[in-house]
Every structure is written in structure tokens, then in C-alpha cells.
Amino acid sequence: MLGRRTSTWATALVLLAQSVPVLSLRITPGSPCEDVCHKHSSNTTASEIACLDREFTQTEKGSTFQQCVECGLRSSFHDTPTKQSDVEWSLYNLRYAFTSCVFGTPESVSNISTQCTVSCQQLDSALEFEIANPDGDNLDTWCGSNAFADNAISQCEQCYNMTDNQNYMSNFLEALRYNCHFRTPPTESFPISPARIFSESMLPSSTVNLLAPKSGKGVNLAVVIAIPILAFVIVVCALTVCCFFFVRHRRKKARQLREERELNRFHAGWGNHPHAHAHAHAFAQGQGQVPQDGYDAAAAVGMHHPYAYGSGAVGAGYGKPQAHVTETGVSVPVPVPGTVYAPEKEEKKEKEPVQG
Incomplete structure (x- = not known):
């Protein structure tokens, strides 16, 4: 009798556990993000997926999803034996959310009907590849599918970018495309900021590897700005020096012409006097x-x-x-003798006798 009761309670607990939503998002075992991502299970579940933009700020599951993904994308934690990293699992969670919200796979979590489902239909087979059975070997295998084409991705992103309250879906898809084009090394964190992914502003298309080393041939913005300024300063200095010497030369030449005119004027007045040239120059x-x-x-x-x-x-x-x-x-001025006072003549007149 006791054994039957125990069996009945065990069955009831199992059924109850199955009926209660299991809250969890997958992350690398031993990751520092485990406390944020794990609730009751180590697998990503549909109950933790949010589809509308406002749910990521107004609901607990949306907030938990965002915190877990942000933590994983900023982390450089990885497990070499299992070939897993926090970045790869965070991108998997973004893919899981996209397929669940758009295609209802592996489980539908939204009854929202939009025309974007049709615009994104071509991506279905690539994004759903092994979505229900992930492991360290197939987290990015789907990137090689021909269905995951750039033109189809851009068409899908544009649709969700124009859909009210579902702009985040566009950025989720762009983050996946970036990692397919430029694989993030296990030892690196994801180069796109999580704040830009969880934003209503659409991410630009992935055309440049953000982790590539800077080329020495790259253009330095500071140099580009400084060169025109330096050239302008050099030109101004050169013009200033040229103006200084030009004015100095003009003044010197004007002084020489003035001296020549003075000499000519004196020569015209003095004629050929032996000392005329010397005196005129002086x-x-x-x-x-x-x-x-x-x-x-x-x-x-x-x-x-x-x-x-x-x-x-x-x-x-x-x-x-x-x-x-x-x-x-x-004509040369010649002095003429004039009246000269002679004291000796006066004395001679005084000595002469006065004649009566």
C-alpha cells in the first residue's frame, strides 16, 4: 500500500515538473555567465525567448535573455576539449530566438503574424539546421548553406527594420551574418557591442573584419587633418618673407634713385668745377x-x-x-673784391699834418 502511494506521488511530481516552464539559456560549462543564464536547466528553452522589443525591457524572461546574451558576447571564456565558447553559445541563443519567433521552430513562442515571415522564408533551412540538437561541432556549420545568402539576409533585415516593435530581430540576424563572414576566435569577445544588437537602430551590413589588425598603410586621420594646416602655415610664412624682401628692395631702389636725382641736380648747378663732384656727393x-x-x-x-x-x-x-x-x-659764381676795412691806412692819415 505504501509503495503504491509513493509511486503515485513520484508520478505526480514528474508530471508537475513537466508542466512547469523550465527557465534556461545554454552557455559554456564553467562560464562566468552561468549564474545569469542557468535557472533550472542547461539547455535553451522556448519559455526564455522574447520576440517583441518591449519584452526585453518590460518582462523578466526578456530581461534575463538580454543579460545572458550580453554577458556571453562580452566573454572570452572557452572550453578547448569541447570546442565551445561563450560567444558561440550566445549567437546560438540569438538564432534560437529568431527561428522561434519567425518560423516557430523548434517551438512557436509568438502568434504574431507579419509579412516578414514570407520575406525571410528563404533563410529557413539554414537557420534551423540542428537547432534542437546543438553541440560544439555544429554551432556554425549552418553558415556554409547556400540558403544563407546575403541578398536574402538583407531583404529579411529590411523588412523587420520597418516593422514596429520588432527591430531587434533585424539586428539578431545581422550579428549571425557577421560571425559567418568573420569567425570570432574562441579567445576573443564578440566585436559588435551587445548594446548595438539590442537596439532599434539597424546594424550596418557586415563587410569588414572588426578584429583584423590595423594595416600600417592605413590613413591616419590626425595626419590628414594636420597636413593641410601645416601647408597653409608654410605658404603664409613664405609669402611673408617674400613680401618683406620685396618691400626692402623697393625702398632701397627708391633711395638710390633719390640720391641719383640729388647728384644730377648738384652737377647741373656746379658744372665742371674741379671739386664739384666731391662736394655734390658729400x-x-x-x-x-x-x-x-x-x-x-x-x-x-x-x-x-x-x-x-x-x-x-x-x-x-x-x-x-x-x-x-x-x-x-x-655760369660759375666768382667773388668780387669789396670794401675792406684797413686799420693801417687810418693810422697813416692821423699822422699826416693838417694843412692850413
């Missing part, structure tokens, strides 16, 4: 001196004054200069 340079001989003094001063008086013992007694025409036809 006066033009601003270094003229009063000539030492009376004739030269009168000639030099007479060009500017109507009357010239001699200075010193030799030039004393000369009065108003008179013009004199030389053989060359040039």
Missing part, C-alpha cells in the same frame, strides 16, 4: 663740409644764397659774387 649724402678755400666756399654756398661772404683769412674781403661764364658755357 652734400647728397648729408655729410657736406664747408670748403676750406674761399672760392669753393663761395661756389658751394652761392647755389643757395644770393650773397656769399668769405670766411677766414683767405676769403676775407669778398663781397657779392658775380657770374662768370667759362669756356664750357657754364
Whole structure:
């Protein structure tokens, strides 16, 4: 009797356990993300899948799914013997969510009907490959299927990007395409930020390996910006130097022309006097001196004054200069003797007797 009762309770517990949803998302054994992903089982279950964008922020299962996938994509944890990594299992969970929400495989979790199901139908066979029986060897085998073509992927993504409250599905599919084109090494985390995947903004098409080393031939943005600025500075400096020397040359040439005009003017007034050129050059340079001989003094001063008086013992007694025409036809001022005061003559007159 007791044995029958025990058997009955055991059967009831099994049935009850089967009727209660099992909450779990698959991740690498021993992963630091196990506490976030595992609830009651180690396999991904349909009860943990969310299909609408708002469910990932407003429901517990959607929030748990997002936290688990984000943790796995940021992780570089991997198990070499089993050929498993957190990145691969996180991408598997994204594929599981997409097939469940769009194609109802392995289990339908949404009754939402959209035209995108038809637009994405070509991808069905590739995405559903071994979706119910995953292991470390077949997590990315489906990438080689001809059904997973780029044109079909882009068509499906565009449809979900234009569907209200289902933009996340578009990014789930793009993350899968990226890893098929550029396989993420087991020791690396996923190069696309999880925040961009769980976003209403559509991810760009995968055309560049984000983990590839930077080529030394790549263009440095700082250099591209600096070169035009440096060239502009060099040109400005060169123009400044050229302008400086040009102005300096013009001023020097103008000064030389001015000196030549002064010399010509003095030559026209002095004629062929023996000392004319020397005196004219001295006066033009601003270094003229009063000539030492009376004739030269009168000639030099007479060009500017109507009357010239001699200075010193030799030039004393000369009065108003008179013009004199030389053989060359040039008029040269010539001093004329004037009245000179002679004290010796006055004394002689005083000594002469006064005649009555």
C-alpha cells in the first residue's frame, strides 16, 4: 500500500515538473555567465525567448535573455576539449530566438503574424539546421548553406527594420551574418557591442573584419587633418618673407634713385668745377663740409644764397659774387673784391699834418 502511494506521488511530481516552464539559456560549462543564464536547466528553452522589443525591457524572461546574451558576447571564456565558447553559445541563443519567433521552430513562442515571415522564408533551412540538437561541432556549420545568402539576409533585415516593435530581430540576424563572414576566435569577445544588437537602430551590413589588425598603410586621420594646416602655415610664412624682401628692395631702389636725382641736380648747378663732384656727393649724402678755400666756399654756398661772404683769412674781403661764364658755357659764381676795412691806412692819415 505504501509503495503504491509513493509511486503515485513520484508520478505526480514528474508530471508537475513537466508542466512547469523550465527557465534556461545554454552557455559554456564553467562560464562566468552561468549564474545569469542557468535557472533550472542547461539547455535553451522556448519559455526564455522574447520576440517583441518591449519584452526585453518590460518582462523578466526578456530581461534575463538580454543579460545572458550580453554577458556571453562580452566573454572570452572557452572550453578547448569541447570546442565551445561563450560567444558561440550566445549567437546560438540569438538564432534560437529568431527561428522561434519567425518560423516557430523548434517551438512557436509568438502568434504574431507579419509579412516578414514570407520575406525571410528563404533563410529557413539554414537557420534551423540542428537547432534542437546543438553541440560544439555544429554551432556554425549552418553558415556554409547556400540558403544563407546575403541578398536574402538583407531583404529579411529590411523588412523587420520597418516593422514596429520588432527591430531587434533585424539586428539578431545581422550579428549571425557577421560571425559567418568573420569567425570570432574562441579567445576573443564578440566585436559588435551587445548594446548595438539590442537596439532599434539597424546594424550596418557586415563587410569588414572588426578584429583584423590595423594595416600600417592605413590613413591616419590626425595626419590628414594636420597636413593641410601645416601647408597653409608654410605658404603664409613664405609669402611673408617674400613680401618683406620685396618691400626692402623697393625702398632701397627708391633711395638710390633719390640720391641719383640729388647728384644730377648738384652737377647741373656746379658744372665742371674741379671739386664739384666731391662736394655734390658729400652734400647728397648729408655729410657736406664747408670748403676750406674761399672760392669753393663761395661756389658751394652761392647755389643757395644770393650773397656769399668769405670766411677766414683767405676769403676775407669778398663781397657779392658775380657770374662768370667759362669756356664750357657754364655760369660759375666768382667773388668780387669789396670794401675792406684797413686799420693801417687810418693810422697813416692821423699822422699826416693838417694843412692850413
